[in-house]
Structure formats: structure tokens, C-alpha cells
Amino acid sequence: MMYYFLNNRLDANSSGIEHAEVKRLKLFKQKGVPAKIVMCEYNRLAHRNLPLYEMTDDDYVNMFDFFAGTVTFPAKVVTVSDLSIPDEYQIREVDNGYEVYNGNRKTMRITMFPNGSVDTIDYFNGDGNHTKQEFYDTRGFKSMTQIYDTADGHLIYEQFYRPNNTVYYETSYEKRPNSYPATNIQLTDTHGKLHSLMNTGQAFTIMLDELNEQDGDEISTFISDRSDCSNVPMINMKTPARKIEHFHNIHFRDFWDPSSPITYPSISNNELLSKTDLVITPSQRQADDMTKRLRTQVPIVSIPVGIVPDKQLNTRHIPMSERTPGKIVAVARLFYEKRLDDAINAFAKAYRENPTLSFDIYGYGNGRDGLKEEKMLKQLVKNLGLENVVQFKGYTQDMETVYNTAELLVLSSRYEGAPLAIVEAQSHGVPVIAYDINYGPADLIQDGQSGFIVPSGHVDDLAAKIKEYFANPALMEQLNEGAYQNAQRFSGDSIWKEWEKYVINA
Structure with a gap:
């Protein structure tokens, strides 16, 4: 049986959803289960990007390549x-x-x-x-x-x-x-x-049906990972297939209110939802909220998206004494929903009492709105006089070096689905201080053992925890080891058991 993970595009600086898909693809391949990532948007650069994710042409199908007959194509130079x-x-x-x-x-x-x-x-x-x-x-x-x-x-x-x-x-x-x-x-x-x-969604449905037909009589499984562009095209397929919606973000309009209007037609429309075989969320808390809200016969289950490779789980633990003193990091797009201004303001309060601290922010801005949020954040740093200690590092593929030298990760988002940075940081022994939001941090962090959870939007509480953490070297060492231990929950074998239970053997 073939498994297809559906999304829109694979860029050099992809988001957490794409990184989660790639981790899942590697896990499926490791377990000997055939799978591919399928994208719906035109992307002439994608095949150049595949090696960045340790992928080959055999792992990837783009809708436009599919119809053009160029899923695989020998590269040449046109002068x-x-x-x-x-x-x-x-x-x-x-x-x-x-x-x-x-x-x-x-x-x-x-x-x-x-x-x-x-x-x-x-x-x-x-x-x-x-x-x-x-x-x-x-x-x-x-x-x-x-x-x-x-x-x-x-x-x-x-x-x-x-x-x-x-x-x-x-x-x-x-x-x-x-x-x-x-x-x-x-x-x-x-x-x-x-x-x-009338739209690319209809074209994507045609492509998925033809892709499904190529697999013969065996029923393939299609997993939609990009709710706003691949859910409905998958549901509208006419050929026999198993259809799974995998959410990576909140499913309602107002991030502070799970009872606010549902944002995705694939679950707000009962007729569409009834054509889905399974709904997966990254956290149990979201699965519970969705179950109460939808009142559907379609099973709703939770499978974590963060997967820590065995190599990382078995690597030498790096103590605080070998890390850059006072180094705090944030790994997030410079977008409104990431609320990085709270993280910067909290850092500013902590820095006043502990000038050994520094703050590196890894992520790219939103070019579609003229980098509005990025410009605001940089102006905030300038206004606070922190330009020498708060650095915007942009997007990097070398997160291993970042995590192995950091002493703390801060997450101040308004909402999330399953912030991969939390799992990745902990797997490198980096404790996390995060807001208690919908959804993710409360499921991924063991409060007081691998980091701390603070009330959402409470900048003073966030700053207080940062100060408390760096004022206590024994606590830092304790949480350093606690982060490594907590990451064991997200081993490939542990996550695979969930996939076997709800999908592979279901």
C-alpha cells in the first residue's frame, strides 16, 4: 500500500509542516512502508531543493511535473x-x-x-x-x-x-x-x-485520482497535511482511497477561543467531513477539543509530529558548561502569529538584570506583506537599545549547531499546532520556556522538568522565568538533562507505534 502526504510546495526555507512531513517520510522509509510527498503548486526549483531534505525524485511528486511527464527528468544545462x-x-x-x-x-x-x-x-x-x-x-x-x-x-x-x-x-x-x-x-x-x-484544487483532484489509478487495485492512503489547500481536493477524489486529514494548526478562527467559528470547510461541512476516514491532530488536547466540537462518527486521534532520529537520541549529552553562556534562541517565522515582540520584551526585562544574556532569532519574514512584522520587530529591538544582543539570524539549515550551543529556547506564539522547535530543542538538551497556548507546548514540555509553561500573553511571567532559570545554574543543569530525557518520548519507534495503531494496522 502506498502512502501519499499532500501539501502545497517544498521550498529551501520551508515551514514546520514541510519539515514534519519530511520527518514522517523518513520514518516510513525506515520502517519499509512506501510513501511519497505530493505537492500541488507549480515549483520549478523544487528538484534543486530535494537534497536539502535528503530526498530524491523517488520521494516527491509535483502536480505540474505529473501532468508534464517530468516527475523524473535528466538535468541538463541550457545556455x-x-x-x-x-x-x-x-x-x-x-x-x-x-x-x-x-x-x-x-x-x-x-x-x-x-x-x-x-x-x-x-x-x-x-x-x-x-x-x-x-x-x-x-x-x-x-x-x-x-x-x-x-x-x-x-x-x-x-x-x-x-x-x-x-x-x-x-x-x-x-x-x-x-x-x-x-x-x-x-x-x-x-x-x-x-x-x-475553475481552480487549481479541481486540477489537484484530477491528479490525485490519476496517481491513485496508477497504483492499481490496491487501496492507497492519502494524508492531507496542508488544511487550506489539499483537504478538499483529496476529499473530492472519485477513485477508491483512504483519506486522512492531518491538522498542523488550530482549526478555529479566534486563537484564544476553541468555540469560535471553524475555519476549514473540510470539517465544518458535514458532507465533506463524512467522506474522510480519519482526522489526525498533533496533540491530545486538540483532538479532545475537536471531538467535542464536531460530534462526528469520523475518528479523531492524536499522533505527535515531532520525530527525533535514533542518532540524535543516542548522541553525547552536551552540558551547559560547553554551551554559549546566556544564549537564548527563538526558532519561528517572523509572522504576527509568532508574537516575537513578547519574546523580545521579556528578554529585555531579563537582560536588565543579567547583561550576560543574548537572544538569537532564527526565521524568515513574510514577503507577501512587505515584511511588516519583521520591520516592526527590528524597530522594537532598536527602540529598546538591544541591537548588540538581539540578532535576527534569518533561516538556516544548520539547526544542529544552533541548538548545541544554546542554553534556552523561548516560544511566545499566539497559537500553534505542534511547534517542532520544542521537540528539536529538547532533543539537543535545550530547555524551553513557552506560553500555554492552543496547541502544543503543554503536550510537548514537561513543566518543571524539561522547561516551563507560563500563561499566554503574560510577558512579565515569561521574563520572570527567564531570570529564574539563568539565576540558578543547578536548575539549568537539571532542565538540560530533563530536556534530553523528555525527547525520548518522541523517538521514531514511539511515534511509529501510534502510526501503526491508528493508520498502518487499522
Whole structure:
């Protein structure tokens, strides 16, 4: 039986959900159970990112690759000389690429990947307006073209290509008073049938059904990990399959109120929910809340998402004496829901009494809103005069070094589902002080043994625990060892027993 883990995209700087999926994929492979990660968004860079997660093409299926026939594809380099540029045009080398001219008129702008292969090509008309852009897959073929309205520059049309330059997917956009929504999708499936669709979710359902058909008569299991984009497409599958919704976040609107409106149609709509075979949450507390709220016959169970590899569980314990004195870390996206301003304010209060402390924040900002939260946080640090001791480190793949040198992790989120950073930190002997929120910290931290839980939003309490912790070296050593011990609960074997109980052998 094949297991598919459904999501939207795999980037170099992915979120905790993707990291949880990758950990689960490795666990399934370790136990000899076939599984793949399936993504629904166009991502021409994904195959370059796979090695970052110790994955190969055999572990990954993207919807656009599936329909293009490029799930596996031998990589090649496409150079400027491979492009169809008229001989009379002049090619001028510029930073990161080339510009192409017909006399004095610029016709093209070509950017290159670091390996010397074509990345994108921009085209310009006689008036100098940007008319279209071509995007190349990192494996060396043109995979998508966007065409723009020269009046205001908005996107009006997209075409997606197979390596032989034939089109299999097209999206049309139309101008509305305040937006430019996609109004139609034309998809040619793997059987050559043409579908006229309204959204990518419908295309994803078609892909999942065709993927399921390729597995033959055996019933495959589909596990949706990205609630807002893969739940409903999975539920709408027409072929026989086992369908599991795996939540990684709160399921209601107001983070402080589990009785507030449910945010996902896949569970708020009883008809959709009834087509689901199982719902998984990362914590028992959320499973209990969801069970009380939904009153459904569909089983709702809890399986932790944090999985600690045996290698890490068996590694030498690093005592506080070998760590950077006073080093506090936070591992979180610089987003509103992470409430890092509370962590910074709490640190400021502790730092006034203990100037040996420092605070490193690892995570990326939200480019979609112009890095609003990141800018606010950096201004707060500046206003507090803490620029020399509070550092924004960005996203890093080398979390092992971060955890092995830290003495404390702080988590101040407004809400979570299952913060992987807590499990990862404890597995490296780093105690955690966290807000008591929906959901995660209370399930993952043994209060007083591997860290502390403080009331949500109480900055003074958070600061007091930080001060108490660093004022007591014996307590630090005790919690250091307690963190290592608590991580044993999340060994691969322990988590696998839960998967066997609720999914594999069910």
C-alpha cells in the first residue's frame, strides 16, 4: 500500500509542516512502508531543493511535473547559445545574465542560474513595455510562460509546458475592480483529455485520482497535511482511497477561543467531513477539543509530529558548561502569529538584570506583506537599545549547531499546532520556556522538568522565568538533562507505534 502526504510546495526555507512531513517520510522509509510527498503548486526549483531534505525524485511528486511527464527528468544545462535568438541581434553580458538588442531596442533580458543554465527570459515590445516572461526549470527546460497587459503590467495569461514545448496547462486572468483573479484553467490530463476548470484544487483532484489509478487495485492512503489547500481536493477524489486529514494548526478562527467559528470547510461541512476516514491532530488536547466540537462518527486521534532520529537520541549529552553562556534562541517565522515582540520584551526585562544574556532569532519574514512584522520587530529591538544582543539570524539549515550551543529556547506564539522547535530543542538538551497556548507546548514540555509553561500573553511571567532559570545554574543543569530525557518520548519507534495503531494496522 502506498502512502501519499499532500501539501502545497517544498521550498529551501520551508515551514514546520514541510519539515514534519519530511520527518514522517523518513520514518516510513525506515520502517519499509512506501510513501511519497505530493505537492500541488507549480515549483520549478523544487528538484534543486530535494537534497536539502535528503530526498530524491523517488520521494516527491509535483502536480505540474505529473501532468508534464517530468516527475523524473535528466538535468541538463541550457545556455544562451541554445536559445532561438536572431543572428543580427546583439547579446550583451550584464549582471547575472544578458540583455538582447535589435539595434538600440532592448528585446530580451535573460537571467541565469548559478550553474550557467537559463533561469528566466523577459520580453519587451517596441515601446519598452514588459510583455511576457519565460521560466525555466532548474533541470533545464522551459516550464512556464506568463503574459502581461502592457497597459498596467498585470498578469493575464499563463501557459505551462512539457519539455517538448507542448502546452498541458493554461490559466486565464481577468481584471476585476480590486483584483485579477484566475477565471479559467485548461488542463490536459495524462490520458489526453481536456478539462475546463475553475481552480487549481479541481486540477489537484484530477491528479490525485490519476496517481491513485496508477497504483492499481490496491487501496492507497492519502494524508492531507496542508488544511487550506489539499483537504478538499483529496476529499473530492472519485477513485477508491483512504483519506486522512492531518491538522498542523488550530482549526478555529479566534486563537484564544476553541468555540469560535471553524475555519476549514473540510470539517465544518458535514458532507465533506463524512467522506474522510480519519482526522489526525498533533496533540491530545486538540483532538479532545475537536471531538467535542464536531460530534462526528469520523475518528479523531492524536499522533505527535515531532520525530527525533535514533542518532540524535543516542548522541553525547552536551552540558551547559560547553554551551554559549546566556544564549537564548527563538526558532519561528517572523509572522504576527509568532508574537516575537513578547519574546523580545521579556528578554529585555531579563537582560536588565543579567547583561550576560543574548537572544538569537532564527526565521524568515513574510514577503507577501512587505515584511511588516519583521520591520516592526527590528524597530522594537532598536527602540529598546538591544541591537548588540538581539540578532535576527534569518533561516538556516544548520539547526544542529544552533541548538548545541544554546542554553534556552523561548516560544511566545499566539497559537500553534505542534511547534517542532520544542521537540528539536529538547532533543539537543535545550530547555524551553513557552506560553500555554492552543496547541502544543503543554503536550510537548514537561513543566518543571524539561522547561516551563507560563500563561499566554503574560510577558512579565515569561521574563520572570527567564531570570529564574539563568539565576540558578543547578536548575539549568537539571532542565538540560530533563530536556534530553523528555525527547525520548518522541523517538521514531514511539511515534511509529501510534502510526501503526491508528493508520498502518487499522
